[in-house]
Amino acid sequence: MQNSKTKDYFNPGVTVDVAIFTIEDGSLKILLIKRANEPFKNKLALPGGFIHEDETAHDTALRVLADKAGVAGVYIEQLYTFDAPNRDPRGQIMSVTYFALVPREKINIEEGRQTEQPKFIDVEKIAALSFDHSEILAYARKRLQDKIQYTNVIYSLLPKLFTLSQLQSTYEIILDKKIDKRNFRKKFLQLGLLEATEKKFSEGRQRPAVLYRFKKTGFAELKKFF
Amino acid sequence: MQNSKTKDYFNPGVTVDVAIFTIEDGSLKILLIKRANEPFKNKLALPGGFIHEDETAHDTALRVLADKAGVAGVYIEQLYTFDAPNRDPRGQIMSVTYFALVPREKINIEEGRQTEQPKFIDVEKIAALSFDHSEILAYARKRLQDKIQYTNVIYSLLPKLFTLSQLQSTYEIILDKKIDKRNFRKKFLQLGLLEATEKKFSEGRQRPAVLYRFKKTGFAELKKFF
DNA sequence: CCAAAAGTGTTGACTGTACACCCATGT
DNA sequence: ACATGGGTGTACAGTCAACACTTTTGG
Structure with a gap:
């Protein structure tokens, strides 16, 4: 793309993180991965990834949904953009966050295949997450609670x-x-x-x-x- | 900042645009500027600017408020992040948008001084705006309508x-x-x-x-x- | 005394909430 | 026959919506 003019400016990194909720065994669960790399190696985190060229944040979120949860065509909505100064030790990287709602039986996680094997975890049993993902999760839960009360x-x-x-x-x-x-x-x-x-x-x-x-x-x- | 690791990725440009509302003469008005440069030269647009290094989007929004409206300490809230593919002809540039509410008498616009002289315009009398700013304005108005109904x-x-x-x-x-x-x-x-x-x-x-x-x-x- | 906005109560409709028992089935 | 979740109605309280006249002031 012809963004020669934007080179004059500082461009922060931009990732997309997705809070994927489902109901399973009488609990609200969220899809988490165990990070394969630093920072926060081996810690739990929301699935996400950097935005690619010519890709919208929404596209990125759909890609994450497909890659990590094996689903498409589910409810998805942009949540908020997080960019607290030291949220990412690698530098100035903002996260455009989404939340998605998926019926459990639509999820297709291939067990043990992926490097960062995604798992559904009961939101009540999550201690600490990587980056500011605990904050993102809290925000997503609030939005979910609000949203089911005035929408379908x-x-x-x-x-x-x-x-x-x-x-x-x-x-x-x-x-x-x-x-x-x-x-x-x-x-x-x-x-x-x-x-x-x-x-x-x-x-x-x-x-x-x-x-x-x-x-x-x-x-x-x-x-x-x- | 040490974002050497992020250099591997594509970083889109990131701007912040702010919908600054006030009430004046019995109308809801929003602060608009006339753009001094291409693209959309001489067209109306929301005030905004690129994020600087080591600055959060929120900081940028406060900077815009100070520069264009001469106010600080007012209500401000992040709205949504817009990144439709061709929203900016210069390339892939996303906008993290905010909305601010200001009592009219707090506003300090120095008439005629600035290159992009900001003015309050009745939201009912706005035809077309630059970029996707009409969409942002519509989104902001909706948020404002909702928010006054369940908050103070x-x-x-x-x-x-x-x-x-x-x-x-x-x-x-x-x-x-x-x-x-x-x-x-x-x-x-x-x-x-x-x-x-x-x-x-x-x-x-x-x-x-x-x-x-x-x-x-x-x-x-x-x-x-x- | 007139114009203009300030201020004030009641009623009926609707909505939310509390609450307890019988039903249909599988074992 | 019994254990289990499925299914149903009523009464009271609180909230919402509609509605019209008197009051206080300045001119």
Whole structure:
């Protein structure tokens, strides 16, 4: 590209880091890698990478999603750009961060293959991360909590068909609080986003649950939720 | 700085652009400059500049605020990072954007002095801007509308003392809708953010209005507003 | 005394919240 | 038959929205 004119200026390094969330085993988990190189060698970090030439930050985030989680076509959103002075010991490197929501069964991690083997870790059990990634994670969790309360993004964490209990549980896990079952169902069904299917789901010796699906996929902003 | 390791990578240019809002003459206005150089010479644009070495984007935004609007210590917040492929004809240059809220009387623009003389323009009367700045402006307005509804940032657009009518008018201008006077006063006073002063404000032949002030300055997140 | 903005309450609709029992199934 | 999660309704409290007149001042 013809950025001869920009050579007069100082260009910081620019990376993209992605907070990839999923729900698994009743917990909110995030994809982390163990760094293969310095700095922070062998420490946990968010997956990410430098922006390439002729690539947008969004493209970079999609590349990270494909490389580290083996998924495409999931919900993704830019979070914030972090550039605290000493966030990276290599120098002045800013990070444009994204967060992505993925239903667990879409993830395709090839076990043990990669050098920086990605793993889903329960967000409640994460001690310290490399760089300022703990701060990024905290920011991402807050955004996730806010966003499920005034949009329909929750759909991007669920399989195509799901029970109302699964849906409620997903909210409870993310918001980290109990929700009343009757009120939840009333409210959510009133939003008109869901349609019941003929199918039922049963597991163990309980009454089978009706499976629902979202009428429309795709993002929508709503009045309010909880 | 020792960013020898990052030399292996492509570093895009990084600018900071700032949407500086104020209320003047019953309108929401934004500070714009007329560009002195190509690209977009003589076109209107948001004030901004390249990030300097050892400077954070936030620092850059403060520098822009000081240089173009002559203010410091005002409300400022990072908005979003824009990096669409052809947003800048000079090449791959991303913009980390900020928005700032300033009471009109704090602004110190020295008329006619600067090469790119900044002016406040009514946001409703802006046709086209340079680069993708129209998109940035739209994004900033949306953020402003949202933010005054669940935080107390409105304080940063008002003088220290103000009447409830001024406060209400500020909301009406930004949200672009009429609000019922009685409901507004009831609700806002109930929030407990304001205290009445002994002073009154009168202008013309009306009943003088009580002047209020915010009990605490500084940002606060609230339950809800409107 | 007139014009203009300041200031003030009530009602009905709606929304949120608390709360407990029966249902359908698998074992 | 029983254990397990699925599924349902009502009542009270709080919040929101609509609405009109009196007050205080300057001219």
